[in-house]
Amino acid sequence: MEIEGSDVSRAEEIKNQANEAFKAHRYGQAIDLYTQAIELNSQNAVYWANRSLAHTKLEEYGSAIQDATKAIEGYYRRGAAYLAMGKFKEALKDFQQVKRICPNDPDATKKLKECEKAVMKLKFEEAISVPESERRSVADSIDYRTIKVEPQYLGAKIEGDVVTLDFVKKMMDDFKNQKCLHKRYAFQIVLQMREMLQALPSLVDINVPDGSLLTVCGDVHGQFYDLINIFELNGLPSEENPYLFNGDFVDRGSFSVEDLLPISMIYIILV
Structure with a gap:
């Protein structure tokens, strides 16, 4: 009442x-x-x-x-x-x-x-908490170019700012062998991917020409070896072999970063 x-x-x-x-x-x-x-x-x-x-x-x-x-x-x-x-x-x-x-x-x-x-x-x-006017992304404070790569590092390397498919293949092979990617290159991948995604709208239309195939990939949730198996079965993503990932690349599994970095790199190369 x-x-x-x-x-x-x-x-x-x-x-x-x-x-x-x-x-x-x-x-x-x-x-x-x-x-x-x-x-x-x-x-x-x-x-x-x-x-x-x-x-x-x-x-x-x-x-x-x-x-x-x-x-x-x-x-x-x-x-x-x-x-x-x-x-x-x-x-x-x-x-x-x-x-x-x-x-x-x-x-x-x-x-x-x-x-x-x-x-x-x-x-x-x-x-x-920090006032809205003072908030700043951690990404804005990182300059990957100033991070030195030690001479003893033998893993995958990015020469300059250009990412190549050979680098991606080498990185995935290193991950399969339980090796780590140098933090300079991990930062570089994340920052470049962030810049590209910020320029995109939240919803993107995809056109699949008649007679073409599109691989729809479900949630991999940090299961790197499942991701590798998908690529081995269907081939690496390319303009002629497009993939649509549903998201949920990370958490649950033990290889969240290992999942996210190759997918990000392939996207950067194709775009």
Whole structure:
């Protein structure tokens, strides 16, 4: 039931009067005033909780339990709504009240821990946050040309800024033999790919001429040897042998980077 704004305001005024009566140990008067506030706004759990405490002071335990039950229901409903809306700080306050009134309720304990965890995450994010005007991509601070390649490195190399198919084949062979790519070349691939993708629209139309074949490749999820097997079965991607990857190149498997770099390099060569 929707409550008029004037009733909400009046209920708060009466609640404040009841609080003053409670502080003065006029518990009967406090109960009468809390009752008036509840009649105006029965959805405010604070009124029920306060009246429950006043009943307790008068040793009217049956009434105190009834009001405490109403308070728990109110706090719980509102806390659950705040939680669903992602308002974790507000939800935390409500479930703290539920826990205070009903300390042994397992569901309230679970919800309280969930809120505490979410609020801690928010505080951490606020602590490390950077103003929008000062935000800068890590990629903007990397200059791969200044990274030296040690003489003892014998893996695949990119000569200058030009990526060749021979480099890609050498890199995949190194990965198959559990060898690593030098970080200079890994940075170069990622930065060049980033620059190319930023220039593209989010949706790209692909035309497949009549009589041509298009290999649609599902999620490889870091399974490098599955990717290599696909290339061995269908051939490497080229203008005459196009591939469409669904995405999900990384995670789950143990070779996420090994999946991503060859696919990126082939794309750079073809484009």
